Amino acid sequence: MRFVRALNTCAFSLRRRVISTHFLHCSLLKPYIGAHHFSVSGTMAAVADEDSLRRALAQKQSSIDVQGGAVRQLKSSGAAKLDIEAAVQSLNALKLEKASIESQLQTALAGAAGGGSSSASRDAFRQAVVNTLERRLFYIPSFKIYRGVAGLYDYGPPGCSVKSNVLAFWRQHFVLEENMLEVDCPCVTPEVVLKASGHVEKFTDLMVKDEKTGTCYRADHLLKDFCKEKLEKDFSLSAEKAAELKHILAVLDDLSAEQLGAKIKEYGITAPDTKNPLSDPYPFNLMFQTSIGPSGVSPGYMRPETAQGIFVNFRDLYYYNGNKLPFAAAQIGQAFRNEISPRQGLLRVREFTLAEIEHFVDPQDKSHSKFSDVAKLEFLMFPRDDQVSGQCATNLQLSEAVSRGIVNNETLGYFIGRVYLFLTRLGIDKDRLRFRQHLANEMAHYAADCWDAEIESSYGWIECVGIADRSAYDLRAHSEKSSVALVAQEKFSEPREVEKLVITPIKKELGLAFKGNQKMVTEALEAMEEKVAMEMKADLESKGEVEFHVCTIGKNVTIKKNMVSISKEIKKEHQRVFTPSVIEPSFGIGRIIYCLYEHSFYTRPSKAGDEQLNVFSFPPLVAPIKCTVFPLVQNQKYEEVAKLISKSLTAAGISHKIDLTGTSIGKRYARTDELGVPFAITVDSTSSVTVRERDSKDQVRIDVEKVASVVREVTDGLSSWADVLKMYPLHSSETAEE
């Protein structure tokens, strides 16, 4: 909470430490609480279960202790063999009962962690996905031949293609359809900008050092790992101790450096690799620092988010939009965070692609003209109150969520709906997607409302998109620091009468009284807020003089009645000048893509049944390669047809692969299924060819001349495979499949 409340300038940015008092949800950027990150359904039951099992275990242990004592006593007192045997039997029965409870506890813990599926099976699934991704070069650990750098990954050819497709669809779905103003700003950012945004001061994680080797660790990670390990593996833990450790996990993000340090000491936590003692925790700024220009006097940073580039351009963009609100600006680009020790593979990296939207709106009117387009959408939402009261995420209609005031306003609601459509069209499973509202203590003080699109993966629920109503915070911060007014105007059709505070310092009197300080006192008087001024007015009228603090000269002065006139006047105004609110949907593109990989991955047996084959069921929109072309057998005529089709596909802009190797059709299908290629064209005659769909394995025959345009229509989303099936005869061929 430390600086979430204080600052939190941007989604994905300063919101690094997030409270999860009820540990019902992932902390936003730290979704790997693991065993303690309970899934939504059955959460409360699991907690109750675990608790009573720990108590039962403790009781059973004390029964065992008692019975053990009894056995020992019988033996030492030379009791009858039969009596001893009976006592030992009871003891063994108790031990068996204990073992049974332990195993129940183990199951309960695993169940709580995985929402049903065991932690082991989730790990195995993840390993299968990640192995396939790495083998097929969807991604590559960066600089691998030099043993890599933690938290840096390359997109290999298919991964790069998936990323391009996701970004192209993002541009179509948001920028084009919403007429947004896209900008492209540099990554290198001067310090002054990130001082204004608060990142220089507050964008930190707490770090501890191995006192002997100097190796660095995230302090909260070490404490978390300790608690997790204890809770998972130490069955002798009392229910009370377990509750204490769970409480720590829940408030982990709230702990100050001192509190974290105290807990680390109390539990005797040492450096994981060496068991050496650890330093006290201290803040480490997560921005990559550099220096702009050769002089060394202009510090700069690699931007931790793209949003600031938009904010500083507000004035020009507002002008470009004809001085009209609302409008949105968007930016896609790299962002950088120098993580202390990145874990969690592709989900926590040191450089990543963000796509951010800043929708500027009049704070007095947050309606949205296109809200009705999404109002009827219904999907999993997880409002704040339901989280607090231990409910589950439930299906809610967006119009209801807005009209009931669960979602703060129509514009925020509109973007939630658009994000839902974006993610599900990419292929995210709607049953593993929820919109979770921030708890009151997760949000920055200025934020009006905030929702995260969370996607369930083998790591738990992952925040992939943040959608925040950040009020006027960001524009105000940059207005102040730059002294450039980042404001909008509303021109009134008719002038309006407004009550205005008028402060008139009487310069002559002030000059006489304060001489050289006159200017500072005058400015301080003019800068008074309404409340302060009206209090002064009352005091001057009642007492004739008042003490007044002038911060520019650093002391109090005495203001007398004849030195200033304060009044309220009715003025006619022709326009209203205000700082717009900003609603910010912010997309972690790499996280979305990783979740998409998990949601798209499945295995199915080979025809011979001797092995499991991997498939990525990407929709054509996302698939890295839309189509493969290969001759059924190596044969010059077929090859020529294949090349002809390939040429038409290229002309139509369809990314495809032509395979002229003599590998068996079955193997070629398996290879392309693993890349998620949705369609395969097998050339088995010179007039018509067989087109096979990846998931159903359905095959149809289409004329050579038509096949490229049919594939184009399906991959462009103008028609579906079902449409194709209606148009062309289903074809079953012994030779074509496996």
Add this chain to the structure above:
Amino acid sequence: MRFVRALNTCAFSLRRRVISTHFLHCSLLKPYIGAHHFSVSGTMAAVADEDSLRRALAQKQSSIDVQGGAVRQLKSSGAAKLDIEAAVQSLNALKLEKASIESQLQTALAGAAGGGSSSASRDAFRQAVVNTLERRLFYIPSFKIYRGVAGLYDYGPPGCSVKSNVLAFWRQHFVLEENMLEVDCPCVTPEVVLKASGHVEKFTDLMVKDEKTGTCYRADHLLKDFCKEKLEKDFSLSAEKAAELKHILAVLDDLSAEQLGAKIKEYGITAPDTKNPLSDPYPFNLMFQTSIGPSGVSPGYMRPETAQGIFVNFRDLYYYNGNKLPFAAAQIGQAFRNEISPRQGLLRVREFTLAEIEHFVDPQDKSHSKFSDVAKLEFLMFPRDDQVSGQCATNLQLSEAVSRGIVNNETLGYFIGRVYLFLTRLGIDKDRLRFRQHLANEMAHYAADCWDAEIESSYGWIECVGIADRSAYDLRAHSEKSSVALVAQEKFSEPREVEKLVITPIKKELGLAFKGNQKMVTEALEAMEEKVAMEMKADLESKGEVEFHVCTIGKNVTIKKNMVSISKEIKKEHQRVFTPSVIEPSFGIGRIIYCLYEHSFYTRPSKAGDEQLNVFSFPPLVAPIKCTVFPLVQNQKYEEVAKLISKSLTAAGISHKIDLTGTSIGKRYARTDELGVPFAITVDSTSSVTVRERDSKDQVRIDVEKVASVVREVTDGLSSWADVLKMYPLHSSETAEE
């Protein structure tokens, strides 16, 4: 030359100092030599002209001196008034003649600089382009409200859109059509990678500091500015002195730190802003440095080019390509250079987008299967020999350039052709595009051949694409440093007999002689290259023993005949293992876009003739917005039609703008012409609408239902405006235009 020869690891990278001995061309990354950067045509004539004019000027000055002396003598000797007047008249005539020569010289200098157009008119043209670009937010100086950072620019909405379009076309034209493997690597790069590539040691510019204020300058810039200024403005300069200064400009990039420093001292050059003395020149590394991770012990840099990310992945990409050559990998991404003091606006920036291709090929076979597709292309080429002999760039057919050996090989030629097609399809004027071959001393020692696509702009000829055959340099450098073999194999269909060197150290004898050092001596013997080994063999046979340096023990040892057997044997080999050559086309996207702006910009009078209107004649492929839609008059029916058309355009993925303001049609056209919008749809009825083409101002009438698909076909390049004119009646409307 300093490290061009030594290193030059990549186009756009280390090739920072380039020799231009004949100053016939722009130095590649420093195309602003200005007055001394002669245009191709008429260069020699201009030089001769300038020279003779300077000599004539000097002669005239000495005549004036003589005549002035005569006048003074006549006056002091009290000569006749008439005689004095006659002498003064002669003197004035001489002065007039001198003024006339000065003016001729001025013209000659301006002509040499601008290739005909005067420097002033080029500056005015550039100013008009840049003003329009900035006013319409094609670009914005980054962090403008904080007074910006030199060398950093944002792309505003239309600029961002142009950039997206250029990159999308690049992907279609290169990645898709050539089946390249696209990758996406991080910008943050660990030091080890950039040490291997040579950037850590050599990627520097020479800098001098104001000794009092510490302000930094590029040493070569100061010397260049001095010489330029002298040559342009000092008409009293002797032809000899002028030749000296020109020589300096020509060899500027060759000068060592010491030579630069000596010249700065000799000419008394001081800090431009303060006139303070300057430090000696010293190298400044141009990479932005940072630190990876929290410990501070892992230095890293923001990559200065994208190529290294591809090289380090060679092994995986080769495997992905089925262990087959040739193949190409491609990458689009940000690159960073911490320029000492960036000048030249959008052409020299500190962060920019590169698009790079690394085409890996067997060094023994650089033919290209698709060369015939480009062989017949003919365009301006500027071979090395023509530059040296003072010729001009000439139109050459690519097939001829390759067959005559001007271009080193087919693959290089193929890419030159593809780059030509890419640039001209974007809208680069083919008459202001040339391919200039590097001079022998411009190329790195390992490079086989190198050509730059140079585009002529108001700054002169600008290198926008480098196309280099870099041989095996890069892969070898990373193989060595990483100890991972970055090689390819060619499997022979039948085993081949190869003569192989066999070195067999006799361990027993070596052990007796060298004891603890035996292992090091043995390894050193085994590691001998063929030449060394055969010399040793000969020496051992003739002398019986030989001195041998073992670097691992740091001294010479005596090897005797019985300690090693060296022979050549015939072996059967089943494959050839080799390091592939790489051919690298490297595109500076920002530079291409800037040149495109200049080539697309023109002005034309408004209808009333009272002002000049700006137009960007972007082809639809590049245009930031493809089409505008507006009702002729504000009217609900027309607005509905406009919205309907807008919806169809969105569905077709056509970026467009709907304008419902009541502004006059003429003004709306002017506004959109200035953004380079190729088509405007004016709704002037509910059944059919008027479509106007930007450059011709032609108008046709098209049915409301059809208009979106017609516009889509033209903007997608499936048909041309000429096709549209054939299909639909030309329409002349008083109301629709201006």
